[in-house]
Amino acid sequence: MFKTLNALVLREVRYKEADRILTLLTDTDGKLTVKARGALRKSSRTAAATQQLTYSEMTLFGNRGKYTVNEATVKEGFEGLRGDMEKLALAAYFAECMEALSVEDQPEPALLQLGLNCLYALSRDLHPQEKIKAAFETRLMCLAGYAPELGACPVCGREPEAPALSLDHGCACCRGCPGMGEKAELGPAGLAAMRFLSEAPAKQLLSFKLPDADLLRLSDASERYLLRRTERGFSTLDYWKNLRNYTHMGKKL
Ligand SMILES: [Zn+2]
Incomplete structure (x- = not known):
């Protein structure tokens, strides 16, 4: 099941070699913990949008209450x-x-x-x-x-x-x-x-x-x-x- 929402990344923790576990504050679901696979790879399309203190539009894939980031685009990077x-x-x-x-x-x-x-x-x-x-x-x-x-x-x-x-x-x-x-x-x-x-x-x-x-x-x-x-x-x-x-x-x- 896919869902698209806006999320502020409150926290990112490195997980395994190149994944990130994110704590998000979202507009529709409150606080949410999600995994961003491969987000730490240089070639990753979601790297910028899954950084701490970034506000992004994300499409999440949910399976049995666990979410992974499918797509993410920066809305405000607070550079x-x-x-x-x-x-x-x-x-x-x-x-x-x-x-x-x-x-x-x-x-x-x-x-x-x-x-x-x-x-x-x-x-x-x-x-x-x-x-x-x-x-x-x-x-x-x-x-x-x-x-x-x-x-x-x-x-x-x-x-x-x-x-x-x-x-x-x-x-x-x-x-x-x-x-x-x-x-x-x-x-x-x-x-x-x-x-x-x-x-x-x-x-x-x-x-x-x-x-x-x-x-x-x-x-x-x-x-x-x-x-x-x-x-x-x-x-x-x-x-x-x-x-x-x-x-x-x-x-x-
Ligand atoms: Zn008094």
Whole structure:
């Protein structure tokens, strides 16, 4: 049985001499594991389209629940990511997050669109990396059912003063209000940006503006919130942070 779909390659693993095992996020079938026979051969017609972080149209042959790639054509190669270690590391982190938070046999068009939009912006340097990262992480949490409560502070009932994000309770609160567990600083601008990211139409997600200091704080808060909710680490994130700290010590974003 053949089926044609659009797929973002989240992960590729070499298998045997020249095959690839791919983890895909597809438009119709959610997450899917497929085999691409001979994709590592120089003469392979599917080599480019089955690379990690490529968005491709694929025709798959399915037999008893196992799929192999029959044909594949690149729709968007995100060329700007290749050859730039920082961008590639951040993109790989996005892919690792999408793999961790998607499920098989369940189409997730909003998740796929979020991934494609962020990879596109990253590959073309449309925004600072911290901004794309914060937008991706915040929106991903919302799509995965972990949307933070960003209204009034649950302790004092007022608009949060010196706003922070309670990592334990998944809500905004005042820096000074007690009993909210571990907090990440947001500041008023960071809270406004997080509210925007929770509700903005997908295509306008990256249209917010923040000064660098607020952006760094937001990126830190969204990251710690994601790590807390997923209860795991991401080696790709650690790698990106090491690269970023090294090249940007004391410099602007
Ligand atoms: Zn309060």
